Amino acid sequence: MKTYDIAVLGATGLVGETILSILEQHQFPVGQLYVLASERSAGAKITFAGKKITVQDAAEFDFSQVDIGLFSAGGAVSERYAPIAAEAGCVVIDNTSQFRYDLDVPLIVPEVNADKIEDYQARHIIANPNCSTIQMMVALKPIYDAVGITHIQVATYQSVSGSGRKGVETLENQTKQLFQGQTVEPGIYPRQIGFNVVPQIDPILENGYTREEMKLFWETRKILDDPHIHVNATAVRVPVFYGHAEAIHIKTKDAMTADQAKILLRQAPGIMLMEEDYPTPIEEGTVQDAVYVGRVRQEISNPCGLNLWVVADNVRKGAALNAVQIAEILVEKYLR
Numbered sequence: 001m002k003t004y005d006i007a008v009l010g011a012t013g014l015v016g017e018t019i020l021s022i023l024e025q026h027q028f029p030v031g032q033l034y035v036l037a038s039e040r041s042a043g044a045k046i047t048f049a050g051k052k053i054t055v056q057d058a059a060e061f062d063f064s065q066v067d068i069g070l071f072s073a074g075g076a077v078s079e080r081y082a083p084i085a086a087e088a089g090c091v092v093i094d095n096t097s098q099f100r101y102d103l104d105v106p107l108i109v110p111e112v113n114a115d116k117i118e119d120y121q122a123r124h125i126i127a128n129p130n131c132s133t134i135q136m137m138v139a140l141k142p143i144y145d146a147v148g149i150t151h152i153q154v155a156t157y158q159s160v161s162g163s164g165r166k167g168v169e170t171l172e173n174q175t176k177q178l179f180q181g182q183t184v185e186p187g188i189y190p191r192q193i194g195f196n197v198v199p200q201i202d203p204i205l206e207n208g209y210t211r212e213e214m215k216l217f218w219e220t221r222k223i224l225d226d227p228h229i230h231v232n233a234t235a236v237r238v239p240v241f242y243g244h245a246e247a248i249h250i251k252t253k254d255a256m257t258a259d260q261a262k263i264l265l266r267q268a269p270g271i272m273l274m275e276e277d278y279p280t281p282i283e284e285g286t287v288q289d290a291v292y293v294g295r296v297r298q299e300i301s302n303p304c305g306l307n308l309w310v311v312a313d314n315v316r317k318g319a320a321l322n323a324v325q326i327a328e329i330l331v332e333k334y335l336r
Contacts, residue, residue, distance in 0.1 A: 002331075009069060037073070067091065100130075106126050128323050130318075162314050199234065242285060245310065248309075258306065262296055271293055289316060293310050
């Protein structure tokens with residue numbers, strides 16, 4: 001079997017660690033693996049496939065050594081290193097928002113628009129969508145293909161791991177402080193997150209929506225290649241460690257019953273339909289690959305309205321797994 005040399009940039013973060021574990025679990029044909037991070041993490045050791053690998057400083061790395069780069073170290077890091085890697089012949093799969101809205105960079109959810117991966121050749125960069133967008137697109141694609149969707153209303157309930165390790169640490173610390181009767185330290189969020197919900201993820205823009213809410217709007221239109229679909233989102237951070245949940249209401253072009261929708265969802269790739277129960281982040285949204293869909297029901301007064309409850313592991317399917325799936329298609333179809 002042909003192997004491919006891989007670089008994981010941001011290897012010491014939550015998503016980077018998960019990328020490494022999924023590469024190993026999926027038996028991805030890795031030849032030489034390079035794990036990269038900032039200068040302060042250089043020299044640390046990471047175990048992969050039973051071997052210790054030394055973390056290297058990304059600033060000193062020669063990207064011409066690798067076929068694929070899996071980047072998850074933040075937008076500023078990707079802005080700096082992705083063009084360098086692409087120029088060196090490496091195909092970059094980027095987990096940040098840095099390139100998502102560039103017209104010549106494909107934005108990919110493999111279950112939805114895998115055919116667009118071939119467009120990587122324009123710049124040798126492929127963008128991973130936002131975690132909340134990924135699970136929504138996987139859940140809605142079979143319905144969109146069958147009867148069309150004109151409107152999406154979504155309220156997200158997003159775990160703190162969506163903010164990386166610092167988000168997890170903030171919730172851990174605040175929970176301990178609250179139980180011990182101590183003053184709560186603010187952490188990284190605009191309000192206390194321990195035992196609270198915060199209806200602000202990312203900065204609030206001039207139109208009153210947060211950037212996280214606008215990501216759902218921008219990215220849905222690009223992924224579906226549909227500039228007319230309406231997306232209205234409210235994104236909320238909740239005191240949950242892992243797993244994002246979404247309450248989604250859609251209006252379809254043609255009428256569809258809940259039972260008809262369930263048939264489509266039952267057969268669709270990447271989806272686990274829960275017909276007699278419903279998913280929750282702590283059970284189905286943690287260390288799971290699938291997007292879980294439950295509480296599928298028709299709007300009471302509209303035959304073209306459907307409601308769904310969607311849960312997924314934001315670190316796995318919402319980031320790491322999606323990136324590895326893209327890499328798997330790359331090596332299967334384009335990097336032979």
